[in-house]
Amino acid sequence: MYPASFDYVAPTTLDEALAVLDEHGEEAKVLAGGQSLIPLMKLRFAAPRVIVDINGIAELDQLEERGGSLHIGTLVRHKACERSELLRTRYGTLGDAAPMISDPIVRNRGTVGGSLAHADPQGDWGSAMLAMHAEVDVRSSSGSRTIPIDEFFQGPFTTALEPTEILTAVRIPDPGARSGGTYLKLERKVGDFATVGVAVHVSFANGSVDRAGIALTGVGPLNLRAEAAEQALNGRALDDAAIAEAARLAADAAQPRTDIRGTEEYKRNVVRVFTERGLRKVAEKAR
Numbered sequence: 001m002y003p004a005s006f007d008y009v010a011p012t013t014l015d016e017a018l019a020v021l022d023e024h025g026e027e028a029k030v031l032a033g034g035q036s037l038i039p040l041m042k043l044r045f046a047a048p049r050v051i052v053d054i055n056g057i058a059e060l061d062q063l064e065e066r067g068g069s070l071h072i073g074t075l076v077r078h079k080a081c082e083r084s085e086l087l088r089t090r091y092g093t094l095g096d097a098a099p100m101i102s103d104p105i106v107r108n109r110g111t112v113g114g115s116l117a118h119a120d121p122q123g124d125w126g127s128a129m130l131a132m133h134a135e136v137d138v139r140s141s142s143g144s145r146t147i148p149i150d151e152f153f154q155g156p157f158t159t160a161l162e163p164t165e166i167l168t169a170v171r172i173p174d175p176g177a178r179s180g181g182t183y184l185k186l187e188r189k190v191g192d193f194a195t196v197g198v199a200v201h202v203s204f205a206n207g208s209v210d211r212a213g214i215a216l217t218g219v220g221p222l223n224l225r226a227e228a229a230e231q232a233l234n235g236r237a238l239d240d241a242a243i244a245e246a247a248r249l250a251a252d253a254a255q256p257r258t259d260i261r262g263t264e265e266y267k268r269n270v271v272r273v274f275t276e277r278g279l280r281k282v283a284e285k286a287r
């Protein structure tokens, strides 16, 4: 099916883009990689009157460490993350998540910011960012604000973004020299959305867990933080007992539903196994 007709604007500055959003409010939609928005428009689940293509705004496409955190501009593609040495070496949760997202075609076009703004409960970046305790930078013509990732996701396909706001970047705090993480994803076939995904991240201090991050994909109405599992690790050595307890608590935190991808019980068990596997990988690396 063809999308409903719309006006198309392609500003080259953020201020111009924000002015268009101000003028049209809910009738306008930001276009980033188009990998979620275009299919929705073709199915006529979305019929924006104005498309604001932000791909020409160069300042939104930067991936670098800046002022004590990792800055991922909203337009940074999944592919750029997959290729990033920085992510592979310092931000393992993100480096491992990137190549798991769909297939090369989607990864070439799809953006980190678009994925977060879309807030699909089966989106992989959401959990990776929760585990890394990220913050989201947002701009409107009246100013800017920073939203902790836990407050950004509000429900399935629902975020804290206002229609006149643009997500400009996601920032990840420096995990410290002694840290590690990974992302594990079960998919029915390569390129599929997650049956279950588990993101883990651990920063160590004096041989113990200083800060843990564990988040789940595809097993709830939004990406879920397994908070009790994180708390069970904080301040402890990452040993077998701690890992087993965290894995059990992560499985408890999941809210899976039986569907074509598997039963509720099966998915909950995958959460437990993946949490354990992810934490073991981190513990081995730390040793």
Ligand SMILES: Cc1cc2nc3c(=O)[nH]c(=O)nc-3n(C[C@H](O)[C@H](O)[C@H](O)COP(=O)(O)OP(=O)(O)OC[C@H]3O[C@@H](n4cnc5c(N)ncnc54)[C@H](O)[C@@H]3O)c2cc1C
Residues within 6 Å of the ligand: 029, 030, 031, 032, 033, 034, 035, 036, 037, 038, 039, 074, 100, 101, 102, 103, 106, 109, 110, 111, 112, 113, 114, 115, 117, 118, 120, 122, 123, 124, 125, 161, 165, 166, 167, 168, 191, 192, 193, 194
């Ligand atoms: C076949 C297929 C398989 C996929 N598999 C996976 C998968 O396995 N895992 C996964 O995580 N994702 C998957 N995706 C989704 C993919 O990751 C998309 O890239 C992502 O959901 C949207 O990013 P985008 O840049 O394409 O955003 P767009 O489609 O351009 O936009 C998506 C939504 O976000 C809004 N938006 C975009 N950028 C901004 C911004 N800066 N500020 C405010 N609002 C904004 C748009 O208005 C729109 O509502 C898949 C997509 C396809 C088509």
